[in-house]
């Protein structure tokens with residue numbers, strides 16, 4: 278697909294990866310509809326990317342709410358033409374062992390990463406170009422490999438991978454296409470200090486958001502889009518995990534004490550942030 282002049286709806290546009298994708302697609306001459314929660318950040322991006330030049334615009338919407346998704350639907354109704362691409366990039370993370378996770382945080386994360394993404398996609402589907410519409414889901418390598426300290430987050434990303442696969446098969450007799458792209462660790466504010474330090478201690482490769490954005494552009498530019506797992510050796514680990522999960526179990530068992538030390542660090546930081554009012 279030639280991305281020039283294509284209308285692309287991007288959620289998570291004010292985040293590290295989303296902003297990089299927006300910049301990359303602006304270079305391609307796409308018309309961007311950028312969705313985010315912070316009006317200030319969206320205004321900054323609209324100015325920086327000179328969105329109006331390509332007839333693009335921003336939408337302030339919390340996709341985890343019905344009202345937020347309605348804001349997006351109303352804007353799509355007002356468009357003269359269907360949109361060409363939906364990129365579901367908005368997401369939140371949660372680091373810590375399950376026993377320490379706050380139920381409200383788990384609910385918020387599942388609601389944002391899974392429920393909101395599915396409901397928004399459902400809502401956008403009628404507005405997608407029937408001749409060449411594309412849906413791209415930004416998942417994670419943790420959507421195919423369960424990692425200690427991220428049980429609930431992994432669950433949300435596994436769900437998205439299943440959603441993308443099933444939707445692709447549902448639309449197989451149409452001209453619309455669905456793909457899932459799975460970044461590995463990426464240098465954005467999604468990752469807390471403890472997670473950044475854990476990646477460092479484990480020797481994990483960390484991409485820049487621009488690497489992910491380039492991969493998104495390359496994928497969308499193809500005639501037929503397909504699922505992509507970013508990074509080597511992560512791609513290899515995902516394959517080994519799919520075929521011999523016990524090998525990965527064993528390898529991660531050996532890392533558990535290290536992971537636990539950073540989980541404790543995260544818990545200590547979060548505990549300090551809780552204000553206890555004296556009785």
Ligand SMILES: NC(=O)c1ccc[n+]([C@@H]2O[C@H](COP(=O)([O-])OP(=O)(O)OC[C@H]3O[C@@H](n4cnc5c(N)ncnc54)[C@H](OP(=O)(O)O)[C@@H]3O)[C@@H](O)[C@H]2O)c1
Nearest residue numbers: 289291292293294314339340341367368417462463465467
């Ligand atoms: N960074 C990584 O290591 C990594 C690795 C693999 C996959 N990913 C995935 O990549 C995607 C982007 O992550 P990132 O690293 O760019 O994170 P980020 O910098 O924290 O950005 C997250 C984006 O999601 C938006 N968002 C969160 N909740 C929202 C809601 N309820 N309604 C609307 N927007 C909402 C945020 O908006 P606000 O600006 O309003 O907060 C922000 O634009 C996520 O799906 C993440 O799971 C990230």
